[in-house]
Amino acid sequence: GQQVMQIPQYQHVQEGEDFTTYCNSSTTLSNIQWYKQRPGGHPVFLIQLVKSGEVKKQKRLTFQFGEAKKNSSLHITATQTTDVGTYFCAGPLSGDMRFGAGTRLTVKP
Amino acid sequence: EAQVTQNPRYLITVTGKKLTVTCSQNMNHEYMSWYRQDPGLGLRQIYYSMNVEVTDKGDVPEGYKVSRKEKRNFPLILESPSPNQTSLYFCASSRLAAYEEQYFGPGTRLTVT
Numbered sequence: 001g002q003q004v005m006q007i008p009q010y011q012h013v014q015e016g017e018d019f020t021t022y023c024n025s026s027t028t029l030s031n032i033q034w035y036k037q038r039p040g041g042h043p044v045f046l047i048q049l050v051k052s053g054e055v056k057k058q059k060r061l062t063f064q065f066g067e068a069k070k071n072s073s074l075h076i077t078a079t080q081t082t083d084v085g086t087y088f089c090a091g092p093l094s095g096d097m098r099f100g101a102g103t104r105l106t107v108k109p
Numbered sequence: 110e111a112q113v114t115q116n117p118r119y120l121i122t123v124t125g126k127k128l129t130v131t132c133s134q135n136m137n138h139e140y141m142s143w144y145r146q147d148p149g150l151g152l153r154q155i156y157y158s159m160n161v162e163v164t165d166k167g168d169v170p171e172g173y174k175v176s177r178k179e180k181r182n183f184p185l186i187l188e189s190p191s192p193n194q195t196s197l198y199f200c201a202s203s204r205l206a207a208y209e210e211q212y213f214g215p216g217t218r219l220t221v222t
Contacts (some may be wrong), residue, residue, distance in 0.1 A: 009149070031208050033208075033211075035211075041215075042151065042199060042214065042216050043211075043213045045211060045212070048210065088151060088152065096154045096166075096209075097142065097154050097167075097207040098154070099144075099153070099154075104152050
């Protein structure tokens, strides 16, 4: 079936290092959303990308939507301990919302 | 304060005992949905509702029921829970549709023995 795949599943970095998570869809997406879930918390919306090739920035976070609208990435520059959590991408597929499995980020101080 | 609330937050029950998890939002959102979260699988959508009296199956609807009699409430019903429904459940809402920003509730951790 139609899926949203996300890699890597885990990423452990030293504070100050960069981090990237990648999201791929089996079909073209009308839009893609990114969420962050802190340990023990609930997903919180970060951003939505709609246009082909779109790039958006939020402070140290950079989000990209691929030209074919089938892939996306989230890049964090100079990670901080506050960035710890699981990052999910999500897109509408087959009438419902499909989430990637998430990338769990841990940051060593 | 704009929020999505769920109750209970934690529930331990036995196989076959019917249960309901309530979900309520105070943002006058049209769209509401239920997800389950399992390790390594991310969030999977169970059911969603575009409006009052309109519900549709998500990716994993088997074993669940929902209703949307009022705009603000969207309860999740497990008629005969089984151990494979042990999971973390989230209710979410958005203004009009899934492709908009979704607001999640705090989650309900369900254990079925």
